[in-house]
Amino acid sequence: xxxxxxxxxxxxxxxxxxxxxxxxxxxxxxxxxxxxxxxxxxxxxxxxxxxxxxxxxxxxxxxxxxxxxxxxxxxxxxxxxxxxxxxxxxxxxxxxxxxxxxxxxxxxxxxxxxxxxxxxxxxxxxxxxxxxxxxxxxxxxxxxxxxxxxxxxxxxxxxxxxxxxxxxxxxxxxxxxxxxxxxxxxxxxxxxxxxxxxxxxxxxxx
Amino acid sequence: xxxxxxxxxxxxxxxxxxxxxxxxxxxxxxxxxxxxxxxxxxxxxxxxxxxxxxxxxxxxxxxxxxxxxxxxxxxxxxxxxxxxxxxxxxxxxxxxxxxxxxxxxxxxxxxxxxxxxxxxxxxxxxxxxxxxxxxxxxxxxxxxxxxxxxxxxxxxxxxxxxxxxxxxxxxxxxxxxxxxxxxxxxxxxxxxxxxxxxxxxxxxxx
Amino acid sequence: xxxxxxxxxxxxxxxxxxxxxxxxxxxxxxxxxxxxxxxxxxxxxxxxxxxxxxxxxxxxxxxxxxxxxxxxxxxxxxxxxxxxxxxxxxxxxxxxxxxxxxxxxxxxxxxxxxxxxxxxxxxxxxxxxxxxxxxxxxxxxxxxxxxxxxxxxxxxxxxxxxxxxxxxxxxxxxxxxxxxxxxxxxxxxxxxxxxxxxxxxxxxxx
Amino acid sequence: xxxxxxxxxxxxxxxxxxxxxxxxxxxxxxxxxxxxxxxxxxxxxxxxxxxxxxxxxxxxxxxxxxxxxxxxxxxxxxxxxxxxxxxxxxxxxxxxxxxxxxxxxxxxxxxxxxxxxxxxxxxxxxxxxxxxxxxxxxxxxxxxxxxxxxxxxxxxxxxxxxxxxxxxxxxxxxxxxxxxxxxxxxxxxxxxxxxxxxxxxxxxxx
Numbered sequence: 001x002x003x004x005x006x007x008x009x010x011x012x013x014x015x016x017x018x019x020x021x022x023x024x025x026x027x028x029x030x031x032x033x034x035x036x037x038x039x040x041x042x043x044x045x046x047x048x049x050x051x052x053x054x055x056x057x058x059x060x061x062x063x064x065x066x067x068x069x070x071x072x073x074x075x076x077x078x079x080x081x082x083x084x085x086x087x088x089x090x091x092x093x094x095x096x097x098x099x100x101x102x103x104x105x106x107x108x109x110x111x112x113x114x115x116x117x118x119x120x121x122x123x124x125x126x127x128x129x130x131x132x133x134x135x136x137x138x139x140x141x142x143x144x145x146x147x148x149x150x151x152x153x154x155x156x157x158x159x160x161x162x163x164x165x166x167x168x169x170x171x172x173x174x175x176x177x178x179x180x181x182x183x184x185x186x187x188x189x190x191x192x193x194x195x196x197x198x199x200x201x202x203x204x205x206x
Numbered sequence: 207x208x209x210x211x212x213x214x215x216x217x218x219x220x221x222x223x224x225x226x227x228x229x230x231x232x233x234x235x236x237x238x239x240x241x242x243x244x245x246x247x248x249x250x251x252x253x254x255x256x257x258x259x260x261x262x263x264x265x266x267x268x269x270x271x272x273x274x275x276x277x278x279x280x281x282x283x284x285x286x287x288x289x290x291x292x293x294x295x296x297x298x299x300x301x302x303x304x305x306x307x308x309x310x311x312x313x314x315x316x317x318x319x320x321x322x323x324x325x326x327x328x329x330x331x332x333x334x335x336x337x338x339x340x341x342x343x344x345x346x347x348x349x350x351x352x353x354x355x356x357x358x359x360x361x362x363x364x365x366x367x368x369x370x371x372x373x374x375x376x377x378x379x380x381x382x383x384x385x386x387x388x389x390x391x392x393x394x395x396x397x398x399x400x401x402x403x404x405x406x407x408x409x410x411x412x
Numbered sequence: 413x414x415x416x417x418x419x420x421x422x423x424x425x426x427x428x429x430x431x432x433x434x435x436x437x438x439x440x441x442x443x444x445x446x447x448x449x450x451x452x453x454x455x456x457x458x459x460x461x462x463x464x465x466x467x468x469x470x471x472x473x474x475x476x477x478x479x480x481x482x483x484x485x486x487x488x489x490x491x492x493x494x495x496x497x498x499x500x501x502x503x504x505x506x507x508x509x510x511x512x513x514x515x516x517x518x519x520x521x522x523x524x525x526x527x528x529x530x531x532x533x534x535x536x537x538x539x540x541x542x543x544x545x546x547x548x549x550x551x552x553x554x555x556x557x558x559x560x561x562x563x564x565x566x567x568x569x570x571x572x573x574x575x576x577x578x579x580x581x582x583x584x585x586x587x588x589x590x591x592x593x594x595x596x597x598x599x600x601x602x603x604x605x606x607x608x609x610x611x612x613x614x615x616x617x618x
Numbered sequence: 619x620x621x622x623x624x625x626x627x628x629x630x631x632x633x634x635x636x637x638x639x640x641x642x643x644x645x646x647x648x649x650x651x652x653x654x655x656x657x658x659x660x661x662x663x664x665x666x667x668x669x670x671x672x673x674x675x676x677x678x679x680x681x682x683x684x685x686x687x688x689x690x691x692x693x694x695x696x697x698x699x700x701x702x703x704x705x706x707x708x709x710x711x712x713x714x715x716x717x718x719x720x721x722x723x724x725x726x727x728x729x730x731x732x733x734x735x736x737x738x739x740x741x742x743x744x745x746x747x748x749x750x751x752x753x754x755x756x757x758x759x760x761x762x763x764x765x766x767x768x769x770x771x772x773x774x775x776x777x778x779x780x781x782x783x784x785x786x787x788x789x790x791x792x793x794x795x796x797x798x799x800x801x802x803x804x805x806x807x808x809x810x811x812x813x814x815x816x817x818x819x820x821x822x823x824x
Contacts, residue, residue, distance in 0.1 A: 325514065326509065326514075326554055326583035327583075335556070337556070407615060
């Protein structure tokens, strides 16, 4: 769903270690041994590859060369994953670039967020028990300065303790979960709800 | 079509027994031996699994454990399946969550239903012989109280004897058939007609 | 593309014989030996099956039973295929039910047709050499009386000698070609052009 | 993405030689040994086939016959590929016909181009480092006279040195890259951005 984006999973809490997909990879092209390992500052651990820090794998050398040649590196957005893991205790973080998250975050960017309520599908979000739930998806202005952006994201996460995700304006969705299946479920639910909301409202000149 | 939802098939009439998909399952993940068996009150029969009540299967123990660990249980919406089977004599009931059923049920919720007429594809509904048919899809307010909701659904089914399905508002579609292939055909036909109707009318601020 | 519909191919000209798909079949479910053979009045030839009139096939008996049990029969719309073959000398006729052909034929039904011009993709229609072509797709009111409808279609084909297809109102598309690949190309081209036209104009309350 | 179109890759610079897909081929049907070889005037090299000019291949004769019988020939649009390779030093050129490029090029044809700015996805275009980039996609009037059209395209490429692609009005997209993967990435990025832009603005009567 969406083009590229990146995913991370917590592999240690003390000290914090995340396995994270490299920034240069396109969907459908990711091999398990291209996954990177990073610490709480977004810096690579060891040679930067998750599998090599876990022990040798037979195809290690060749794959590493291939991945490096392709420009694999920790995404500049890794700091946002760290902020989410700290603020929410998440075990997995997913970031997607989709048509509908780009559209809704563009349309409601000025309002600072978009409200989604009254849909049965909201019950797919952790802890939600009724369609009478109102989900506020905060929208954060996009920024190429990751230190500054991660500071803004920290404030948004603190200010919206009930949110199951947030949008970067004209960029995409961040959501998370206690584990990877829960985070994947949140992506599916939120993408469905954004498409329904976007189609219900129709287009408007921006 | 759509995300999750649930399906049931009548396996006995006296006393009533339904095989039904568990509530926690996502599309594409369902194995045959995770299907549950329930009675007319929505209560599980035996250990709750359809295949074990029909006789032993080699992989039974492991699968059962996996399904239970994943939280398999009769969906709270099972009572609606029972109401439909009783009111219509249906052999199969399908419930889907799709973009277009969510949109149309939201837009026409106040009107209590949506009218679809003049389309050739209507002839795919059982007993319809001409495109000059007018299908009224009743819309029922969504409700987490399943006893109350099933009572409302009973009234709607009695009041609209010709309807081939109904919508739960901002939730999804229920349809049925004499057997599973007929019910599947009704899902395909109604989803097509809802998409055409929704696109023909265009969006409107809700 | 679209749901169900039917396809035919000319197998003899004198006397006219068409191989045609049965009316009760859904997409993706058609086996080669379920294809029917009919004459110029739409009546079945021999036992009605194309392959059996061509010679014995090992799995004949079982398949025939299966097909008959499933209600295979020449579609009531077969007469329209015959009209097209006669009026155009076509070697293959395709009829599809798609979202966009249903929408456009509904929106422009009163006007009696829809005009599509200025698109490069028009050059995929046989004999069209420039995007400056204007294609008029006639729209015929839907009718369950096939004798009456085929008479109307005959008049429309005579009155629009340049048309590469026509629409049945709120029903679907008929197109054809000298052979099956050309007819398939016409379906792809016309479906693309109808989607582009429909999206360019946007929805309108019907 | 989109229907047909054509692709080329530079195989020699001095003299200029391009491998290019034939014009009569439809998507999903292209075999490697149907790819053509042409010079800087768009004329075929040798027998016109890329693989035969590179050396014998076992299935050569049969394939050549099949391709010739199917009408394989250098596309009339090959001259546009040559213009792009010369003006940009591109190593690969991709031309696609998609719903959204057809729609946007039709809607903004009078304006001579469409502006896309503020989207994170713009960073997928070579050399773009921030979402604050403004991409101007020039739109060129469609023309069946390829000598005249290639001259216009040359002027547009010279006048818009920063553009990563251009549109032919109601026809499709041309984009390119230093190599094939970069050109493919540009197609994906530009198609995504055109769909987002088109959906954000909504339809307008043409």
